[in-house]
Amino acid sequence: xxxxxxxxxxxxxxxxxxxxxxxxxxxxxxxxxxxxxxxxxxxxxxxxxxxxxxxxxxxxxxxxxxxxxxxxxxxxxxxxxxxxxxxxxxxxxxxxxxxxxxxxxxxxxxxxxx
Amino acid sequence: xxxxxxxxxxxxxxxxxxxxxxxxxxxxxxxxxxxxxxxxxxxxxxxxxxxxxxxxxxxxxxxxxxxxxxxxxxxxxxxxxxxxxxxxxxxxxxxxxxxxxxxxxxxxxxxxxxxxxxxxxxxxxxxxxxxxxxxxxxxxxxxxxxxxxxxxxxxxxxxxxxxxxxxxxxxxxxxxxxxxxxxxxxxxxxxxxxxxxxxxxxxxxxxxxxxxxxxxxxxxxxxxxxxxxxxxxxxxxxxxxxxxxxxxxxxxxxxxxxxxxxxxxxxxxxxxxxxxxxxxxxxxxxxxxxxxxxxxxxxxxxxxxxxxxxxxxxxxxxxxxxxxxxxxxxxxxxxxxxxxxxxxxxxxxxxxxxxxxxxxxxxxxxxxxxxxxxxxxxxxxxxxxxxxxxxxxxxxxxxxxxxxxxxxxxxxxxxxxxxxxxxxxxxxxxxxxxxxxxxxxxxxxxxxxxxxxxxxxxxxxxxxxxxxxxxxxxxxxxxxxxxxxxxxxxxxxxxxxxxxxxxxxxxxxxxxxxxxxxxxxxxxxxxxxxxxxxxxxxxxxxxxxxxxxxxxxxxxxxxxxxxxxxxxxxxxxxxxxxxxxxxxxxxxxxxxxxxxxxxxxxxxxxxxxxxxxxxxxxxxxxxxxxxxxxxxxxxxxxxxxxxxxxxxxxxxxxxxxxxxxxxxxxxxxxxxxxxxxxxxxxxxxxxxxxxxxxxxxxxxxxxxxxxxxxxxxxxxxxxxxxxxxxxxxxxxxxxxxxxxxxxxxxxxxxxxxxxxxxxxxxxxxxxxxxxxxxxxxxxxxxxxxxxxxxxxxxxxxxxxxxxxxxxxxxxxxxxxxxxxxxxxxxxxxxxxxxxxxxxxxxxxxxxxxxxxxxxxxxxxxxxx
Numbered sequence: 001x002x003x004x005x006x007x008x009x010x011x012x013x014x015x016x017x018x019x020x021x022x023x024x025x026x027x028x029x030x031x032x033x034x035x036x037x038x039x040x041x042x043x044x045x046x047x048x049x050x051x052x053x054x055x056x057x058x059x060x061x062x063x064x065x066x067x068x069x070x071x072x073x074x075x076x077x078x079x080x081x082x083x084x085x086x087x088x089x090x091x092x093x094x095x096x097x098x099x100x101x102x103x104x105x106x107x108x109x110x111x112x113x114x
Numbered sequence: 115x116x117x118x119x120x121x122x123x124x125x126x127x128x129x130x131x132x133x134x135x136x137x138x139x140x141x142x143x144x145x146x147x148x149x150x151x152x153x154x155x156x157x158x159x160x161x162x163x164x165x166x167x168x169x170x171x172x173x174x175x176x177x178x179x180x181x182x183x184x185x186x187x188x189x190x191x192x193x194x195x196x197x198x199x200x201x202x203x204x205x206x207x208x209x210x211x212x213x214x215x216x217x218x219x220x221x222x223x224x225x226x227x228x229x230x231x232x233x234x235x236x237x238x239x240x241x242x243x244x245x246x247x248x249x250x251x252x253x254x255x256x257x258x259x260x261x262x263x264x265x266x267x268x269x270x271x272x273x274x275x276x277x278x279x280x281x282x283x284x285x286x287x288x289x290x291x292x293x294x295x296x297x298x299x300x301x302x303x304x305x306x307x308x309x310x311x312x313x314x315x316x317x318x319x320x321x322x323x324x325x326x327x328x329x330x331x332x333x334x335x336x337x338x339x340x341x342x343x344x345x346x347x348x349x350x351x352x353x354x355x356x357x358x359x360x361x362x363x364x365x366x367x368x369x370x371x372x373x374x375x376x377x378x379x380x381x382x383x384x385x386x387x388x389x390x391x392x393x394x395x396x397x398x399x400x401x402x403x404x405x406x407x408x409x410x411x412x413x414x415x416x417x418x419x420x421x422x423x424x425x426x427x428x429x430x431x432x433x434x435x436x437x438x439x440x441x442x443x444x445x446x447x448x449x450x451x452x453x454x455x456x457x458x459x460x461x462x463x464x465x466x467x468x469x470x471x472x473x474x475x476x477x478x479x480x481x482x483x484x485x486x487x488x489x490x491x492x493x494x495x496x497x498x499x500x501x502x503x504x505x506x507x508x509x510x511x512x513x514x515x516x517x518x519x520x521x522x523x524x525x526x527x528x529x530x531x532x533x534x535x536x537x538x539x540x541x542x543x544x545x546x547x548x549x550x551x552x553x554x555x556x557x558x559x560x561x562x563x564x565x566x567x568x569x570x571x572x573x574x575x576x577x578x579x580x581x582x583x584x585x586x587x588x589x590x591x592x593x594x595x596x597x598x599x600x601x602x603x604x605x606x607x608x609x610x611x612x613x614x615x616x617x618x619x620x621x622x623x624x625x626x627x628x629x630x631x632x633x634x635x636x637x638x639x640x641x642x643x644x645x646x647x648x649x650x651x652x653x654x655x656x657x658x659x660x661x662x663x664x665x666x667x668x669x670x671x672x673x674x675x676x677x678x679x680x681x682x683x684x685x686x687x688x689x690x691x692x693x694x695x696x697x698x699x700x701x702x703x704x705x706x707x708x709x710x711x712x713x714x715x716x717x718x719x720x721x722x723x724x725x726x727x728x729x730x731x732x733x734x735x736x737x738x739x740x741x742x743x744x745x746x747x748x749x750x751x752x753x754x755x756x757x758x759x760x761x762x763x764x765x766x767x768x769x770x771x772x773x774x775x776x777x778x779x780x781x782x783x784x785x786x787x788x789x790x791x792x793x794x795x796x797x798x799x800x801x802x803x804x805x806x807x808x809x810x811x812x813x814x815x816x817x818x819x820x821x822x823x824x825x826x827x828x829x830x831x832x833x834x835x836x837x838x839x840x841x842x843x844x845x846x847x848x849x850x851x852x853x854x855x856x857x858x859x860x861x862x863x864x865x866x867x868x869x870x871x872x873x874x875x876x877x878x879x880x881x882x883x884x885x886x887x888x889x890x891x892x893x894x895x896x897x898x899x900x901x902x903x904x905x906x907x908x909x910x911x912x913x914x915x916x917x918x919x920x921x922x923x924x925x926x927x928x929x930x931x932x933x934x935x936x937x938x939x940x941x942x943x944x945x946x947x948x949x950x951x952x953x954x955x956x957x958x959x960x961x962x963x964x965x966x967x968x969x970x971x972x973x974x975x976x977x978x
Contacts, residue, residue, distance in 0.1 A: 026143030043147075044170030047140050051133075051175045066142065069149040071119075073142025 004087035005056070012037070013049050014088055017059060017078050025064070025075040026050070050078065058084030120148050120164040128168045133178040140171065191517070192524070198504070199525040206497065209873060210529075213493050216869040217533035220486025221576065222540045223862050226548055227479035228568070229541075229556050234472050237380050237454045242318040243412060246282075247450040248419065250409040250426070253462040255442050256695050256707040262459030266409040266445065267430070268399030271310040271389065274411055280422045284411035285310025288392050290383055294657070294831045296359040297346045303832045304342060306385035308392035314370075316412045323354045324370025333390035336360070337370035342384045360387070362658065362830050377555040380454040402433040405443060410450065423447055441695075441707055458785075470932070471848055478859050481621045485863055487580040488618040489870030490529065492611055494522075494584035496877045498591075505588055506596035518589035526581025527573070534573050552851055583610075611874075612910055618870060619914030619951065620921070622863040626947040627922040628929075629860035631939060635930060636853040638937045639846050645779025646687065646723035650813070651838035653686055654804045654820070658828025664716070667804075667827050674819040676812030682716035684802035687723060688842045690781040690791070697792060698764035699753050708752050711781070711789045712765075714796030715744075720776065722807045730759040730774030739795045741770030747778045749790035765792060783845060784935040805838075864951055868958045871907060875959050879903055879966035887971035899967035904959040911955045915948040922947075 006014075016032050017024040029050075030041045053059045060081050063074040080088075119125065132140060144167060151160035203210045241247060250270065254261045271286030288308040295302055314326040314337075321329065322340060329337045336358060338346075343353035350371040360366045366387065375382055398404045413422060426445040431437050448456070448464060455469040498505075508518060542558060549556055559565040660667050668680045685692060695707045719725075720732045728747060733739040743763050745753070755761045758772045778788045796802075808816050821833040843850070879886070886899055894902075923939060930936040 026139065027146050030143075030147075042170040043140070043144065043167040044173055044176070047136065047143075047171060048173050048175035051136060061139075063139070067146065069146040070142040071145050073138050073145065075142060076136075076139035 004090045006058075006087050006091050007049075009045065010049050010053055010058075011088070011091055013046065014053065014058060014080060014084055017080055018088075022077065022079070024078045029078070053084070054078075056083075057081055058087055118152075120145070121161050124165050124168045128171065131172060131177045133176060136176065140176070144168070195521045195524045196528065198521075199528045202501070202525075203529075206500075208876060209493055209497060212869050212873040213490055214529055214533050214536065216489045216866045217486045217530065217576070217580070218536035218540065219862060220482050220866055221533055221537035221572070222544070223859065224479040224483045225537060225541055225569075225572070226544065227475045228572075229559060230548075230552060230554065231472050231476055231479075233378070233554055233556050234455065234468065237378050238451060240318065240376075240378060241450070244451045245449070246413050246415070247316055248411050248413065248422075248447040249450050249453050250411065251446040251448050251459075251464065252405060253444045253446065254709075255444065255462075256440070256709060260462035261709070262462040262464065264408045264457075265405040266407060267402050267405050267433070267443075268393060268396070268407045269402060269433075270409045270445075271312075271407075271411075273433070274409070275312075278422065278425060280413050280417035280425075282412045282414045282417075283312035283315045284409060285312045285316060286389050286392075287313070287408045287410060288389075288406075290381060292655070292834075294361055295346070295385075296830060297356070300346055301830060301832060302342075302345065303834060304384040306383045306387065307381075308389055309386045310389040312412075313386060313410075314372075316410050319375070320373045322350045322371045322373055329370035330386060330388045331369070332367070333388050333394065334364070334366050335369040335388045336366040336385055337372055338368055338385040339372055339383075340374045343368070343371045360391075364391070366391075402430065403436040411447070419447060419449075440705065466932075468848065471852060474852070474929075475855075478625065481625060482859065482863055482866070483576065484579075485618050485621050485866050485870075487576060488614045489866060489873065490526070490580035491583045492614050492870055493873045493877070494526070494580075495587050495611060496874055498584070498588045499881065501588065502591055502596045505591050506593040509591070509593035510597070515589045519585040522585035522588050523577070523581040526584065527577040530573050530577040530580060534569060534576075538569075551854055553847070615871070615874070615907070615910045616914040616917070618867050619911050619955070620918040622860070622867045623915055623918035623947060623951055624922050624925065625856070625860040625863045626951060627918070627943060628926060629856040630943045630947055631926040631930070631937070632849075632856045633853050634937050634943070635933065636846065636849050638935075639784055639849065639933075640843065642780075642784070642935065644842075645777060646725040647807075648688070648838045648842050650808045650810050651723070652806050652808060652813075653836045653838060653841070654806065654824065655834065656682065656802055656804055657831040660804065660824070660827045663827065667823070670823055671804075671806065671820065674816060674823070676809050676816040677806055677820075678809055679718055679722040679807040681719045681722040681805050682796070682802060683719065683805060684714040684796060686803055686836075686838075686841065687713075687779075687781050687805070688838060689783070689845060693789075694766065696766050699755070700762055701754065708790065710749060710752075711791045713781070713791065713793055714802070715793050716796065719793070719805075720744075720774075722805050723779075724807070725779050726777040728775045728777050730772070732774060733795050737773075739773065741768050742773040742795065743770055744774040744776055744793040745772055746776045746788070746791040746793075748788050749792060750775055752790045763792075765794060780935075785933050787934045864954055868954055871911075871955055872958050872962060875903065875907060875962040879962060883966065883969070883974045886966055887969075887974040890967075890971045891975070896964070896967045900960060900963040903963040903966060904956070907959050908952070908956060911952055915951060919944050919948075 012033060013029060016029050016036075019036075020028055020032055026043075026046065030043070030046055033039065033041050050059070050061075054061060058081060059078045061076045061078050064077045066072055066074050128141070128144070129137065144164065147167075148160055148164050151163060155163075238244070249264060250266050252263055252266050254263070254265075266286075268286050271284050274281045274284035286308075287310070290305050290307045292303050292305050295304065309330060311330050314321060314329050321337075323343075324337065329335065338353060338358075340350050343350045346358065347353040347356055347368075353368045353371050356368050357365045358368060392407075393399050396406075399407065413419060423446055426447065429445050430443050434443065437443075455467055455472060456464050457467040458465055460466075505518065508521075513521075538560065542560070545556065545558055548554075656664075664682060671677055671680050690711055690713050692713065693709050693711045695709050697708075697710045715733070717733055717735060720727055730744070733742070733744070743765060745758070745763075750758055753763075755772070758775055761772050763770055763772050776791075776793070780788060781791065782789065806816075806820070817835065820835070824833045882903070886903070889899060889902075922944070926939055930939070
């Protein structure tokens with residue numbers, strides 16, 4: 001049952017928002033993901049993910065302070081909603097369920113193959 | 115101070131496309147990263163990355179929505195318009211049928227005419243450098259007379275490229291005529307022409323065999339069509355370098371084969387023979403003072419036609435020894451692309467030609483389309499009464515006038531599209547018969563993209579024309595008034611509708627009167643007394659020994675049962691064209707040099723033609739007539755002798771005398787006046803035509819016997835004969851086509867108009883059904899009610915008839931002006947057209963009125 005729809009990148013973005021608790025806005029999320037996962041995050045992908053997540057009510061946002069570099073544009077801080085939290089948990093649970101269902105032998109052969 | 119921000123264009127682009135709700139926040143992020151990068155990576159790299167980011171952000175979730183998707187209701191509104199339109203169409207089947215079929219008939223007619231016009235305009239358009247190809251025109255000034263033509267000296271084609279830098283290629287071109295060719299046992303008589311060396315370099319007729327350079331180089335060369343090559347040699351490849359026997363005396367080598375000419379070629383030929391042979395056969399062409407052949411030329415890329423024209427004007431001054439101010443030939447040029455449609459000269463100036471028919475038909479097409487559109491406008495506005503409530507409701511729940519207008523325009527487009535679809539199906543069905551009628555070979559245009567583009571334009575134009583007025587009227591209703599009391603159409607809209615009916619019927623009337631006048635004129639051409647009997651007269655072209663042994667041939671022919679008289683001429687008497695100014699007489703004004711048409715004739719010419727002699731006698735074996743002449747009445751007037759018989763006349767420097775005066779007869783087109791004519795006694799070796807007078811009804815007996823005789827004298831030439839009356843008719847082919855077409859057009863116009871009228875009557879009687887019922891209850895009889903319902907309409911038709919007459923008169927007078935000999939427009943033509951149209955309209959109206967009048971009043975009154 002597709003109760004919670006969450007893409008892989010969307011999941012990463014939401015987890016990062018959680019990590020950055022109260023400090024999550026566009027640039028910081030981008031930098032955080034790039035630093036932790038050492039992968040490039042394009043502004044386009046990030047912001048469209050943020051818009052989609054907000055449309056799904058998984059996150060909410062609020063305009064905050066600005067800085068010199070932003071030339072007066074406010075930072076928009078993101079925060080996870082309870083629905084978003086449930087979605088993350090659901091995803092995590094589904095993953096675990098699948099992990100647990102893997103017979104030990106299957107993983108072993110894989111490692112031995114390395 | 116220097117600008118430190120990111121690239122302006124991309125920044126602006128981002129601001130333009132980004133959703134307003136996220137613009138500030140994303141822009142802030144972009145700028146923050148940008149400034150950070152300027153510090154760490156430098157400005158250039160930062161700029162580049164900024165651009166990449168802007169492009170990466172250009173994705174559906176971030177782009178702001180466009181206007182039409184922002185109002186989610188729009189699409190469903192349009193759906194609703196279509197649905198309403200469709201329901202209306204189904205609900206009023208009779209109206210819709212009248213509307214759509216009327217419109218599609220009009221469209222069918224207009225599209226067919228359009229196809230014809232397009233076909234006409236595209237004749238000769240396939241030549242690659244058509245804009246650089248010209249034909250030489252010549253204006254002959256002799257005394258006070260000025261005459262334009264395409265006749266040029268035969269040496270011009272070779273001379274022009276040598277002396278004028280603008281001219282890249284030029285070639286002379288003779289007249290298309292029939293010649294006999296033989297290869298082994300095979301003999302064929304085919305139409306073709308003589309052309310100069312550069313012919314294939316000027317025109318783009320594709321050569322399958324041979325080269326453009328060598329095709330017509332040697333005097334014995336001939337280039338033939340694929341068809342002719344197949345007929346003689348089996349294939350184009352086999353034809354190359356073979357020898358064909360030309361007439362009976364000359365061997366020609368096939369130096370090329372060209373692809374068969376299509377229908378879009380103005381001048382058809384099966385073969386072209388080297389120009390040198392033509393000059394050999396016609397030594398007079400070596401003289402610059404004689405003209406006759408046509409000259410084509412191609413100017414160099416970038417050369418100015420203007421400059422060339424001014425050089426050509428006095429070009430012949432240095433060549434023609436007879437050139438003088440009084441007596442001169444001025445050359446000019448005409449773009450070859452215009453040659454097919456504009457080829458008539460009037461007073462030395464090109465004036466019209468087939469273009470007149472093209473324009474005439476264009477106007478007819480527009481007329482018919484407008485008539486059909488008027489139907490649509492009228493029926494839609496009339497029906498508006500029934501839709502008043504719908505419009506009222508739409509308006510009160512917030513429809514703007516503009517949206518209502520778009521609704522009705524969309525409706526008109528729906529109807530038009532249906533009509534176009536119907537019209538296209540009809541065209542597919544009708545095209546073969548249309549081709550037959552017009553003598554064209556138009557292919558179904560449905561596979562051509564350009565046709566669909568034009569059709570879309572036509573649909574759009576028609577939809578706008580038909581939908582504009584209803585849209586304006588219907589959207590102007592005041593909702594409160596309409597919903598409270600129902601619709602009262604304003605007097606002005608009623609007047610406008612009446613105006614449309616009048617306009618429509620006036621157009622139809624113009625077409626009807628036009629049809630009558632054209633038909634009468636064509637009949638006049640066919641039946642006018644030409645001054646000789648063209649029925650039961652046949653022409654056989656002279657060949658073989660027929661010329662040298664003509665007298666014995668004639669004796670033998672006269673023994674054939676059914677042949678009464680025989681003579682010979684150098685030209686067919688239906689289109690005599692040779693002319694000369696070399697005519698002198700006593701008392702001639704030395705400064706004037708009038709042109710005389712001239713023709714060589716054998717004995718018994720007047721008898722065979724059954725023409726009339728006014729004074730004197732025909733040529734006779736009892737006299738030596740070799741230096742004697744017969745003239746026509748017009749020539750007598752020009753010469754001015756009081757008693758012409760026996761008076762001196764010098765022709766081509768031969769001094770002789772006039773022995774006879776013929777009554778004027780038509781030896782050329784009725785478009786031009788009868789010109790002065792000199793008939794001379796041709797010498798025995800002259801070639802041309804045998805004219806044979808046959809007893810009525812004996813044609814079938816005569817022809818086989820004549821063929822046997824012909825083959826005895828001329829075994830190498832296939833026997834072919836022409837009927838004088840048919841050949842005469844062929845001269846007026848375009849008039850014949852116009853006559854036939856005008857009948858259809860006029861019929862269609864009145865039919866479509868009456869359909870509209872029918873729709874209006876149905877509507878009015880429906881609207882007035884209660885009034886009619888009450889009148890009946892109160893004692894009105896059927897005829898009174900019929901009068902009541904039809905009176906207004908008949909008044910409109912009557913007005914239309916009356917106002918169309920002056921327009922008719924003017925237009926037809928213009929058309930008839932193109933004929934020197936024409937009928938007069940008489941009052942009865944208007945009477946017939948008017949009463950015919952009124953009668954048809956009356957029947958249409960009354961049938962419907964009777965239906966309304968005999969209906970049981972109870973049915974209409976029982977519900978309120």
